[in-house]
Amino acid sequence: MRANTPKEIIEQTLPLADRARFEAALAKITRALEEYASLKSATQRQLTTKQIRHELTNGHSLISRIEQWMADAEHSAVRDYVLTAIGDGRRRRPQTEGPWRVWKTQIADLREWRSWVKAALPRVKSDRGKPENFPLKQLVRDLAKIWDDFTAKPFTGTRKSGQRPRDFVSAICRMIEPDLTGAQIETAIKYAVRKLPGTRRGR
Numbered sequence: 517m518r519a520n521t522p523k524e525i526i527e528q529t530l531p532l533a534d535r536a537r538f539e540a541a542l543a544k545i546t547r548a549l550e551e552y553a554s555l556k557s558a559t560q561r562q563l564t565t566k567q568i569r570h571e572l573t574n575g576h577s578l579i580s581r582i583e584q585w586m587a588d589a590e591h592s593a594v595r596d597y598v599l600t601a602i603g604d605g606r607r608r609r610p611q612t613e614g615p616w617r618v619w620k621t622q623i624a625d626l627r628e629w630r631s632w633v634k635a636a637l638p639r640v641k642s643d644r645g646k647p648e649n650f651p652l653k654q655l656v657r658d659l660a661k662i663w664d665d666f667t668a669k670p671f672t673g674t675r676k677s678g679q680r681p682r683d684f685v686s687a688i689c690r691m692i693e694p695d696l697t698g699a700q701i702e703t704a705i706k707y708a709v710r711k712l713p714g715t716r717r718g719r
Contacts, residue, residue, distance in 0.1 A: 520687060520691055521691075522542055522545045522546060522549070522688070522691070523542055525545075525684070525687045525688055525691065526538065526541055526542060526545065528687070529683045529684040529687050530662075530663070530666065530667065530684050531667050531669070532666050532667060533666065533667055533668035533669075534666075537666055540666075541662060541666045544662050544665075544666075545659070545662060545688065548655060548658040548659060548662065549655070549688075549692060551654075551655075551658070552651055552652075552654070552655040552658075552692070553692075555650070555651040555654060556651040556652075559650060559651055565640055568640050569637065569640050572633055572636055572637050572640065573637070575633050576630060576633045576634055576637075579626055579629050579630045579633060580630055582626055583623060583626040583627060583630060586619070586622065586623050586626065587623065590619065590623075595619060598619070599616060599618075599619060602618055602619075649700060649703075649704070652689070652693075652696070652700065652701075652704050653703075653704045653707045653708070655688075655689070655704075656685055656689070656701070656704035656705055656707065656708045657704075657707065657708040657711055657712070659684065659685050659688055659708075660681065660685070660705075660708040660709070660712055661712070663681050663684060663685075664712070669681075671708065671709065671712060672709060673705055673706060673709050681705070682701075682702075682705055685701065685704075685705055685708075686698075686701050689701050689704075
């Protein structure tokens, strides 16, 4: 079954106060959809706060394990073999310090890296002001503004019969994201109702 186009959705679900503004409404909706696609693509490329914390924790653990490995190997033949390899490599370029000093320097560097990564963790703030599924909520907010601008009716969360804002929003959202659930759309509508200025009904 063919999905409706923005033009058809406007005709079916957006009660324009002035039919002469049809093309303007279509242009606004098209622009909102383009911005949604761009924002969603950018959001998908970014790490979430949870993912950033996970990566930092993994990094801290990895550095700690390497640091411990070097400390354990320091008084064994393992270190001697590594130092021999370091010495062989340094013969091909100017030497600034002996291999044994390199071992100590690397352990000190790892210890410093471990402290830096640990210090970075508390700096990762939660995504305050950026709600879950932000691209969808921003799209619905844009559609709410379009409803207000072109219908001369306030955007509300009403469930009364007639041409309702939620029918317009649902049609647009399902056109671009057929798998969106009703709950996701309802949450985005409630978000838009809260964010738009003025007194809003039917929350």
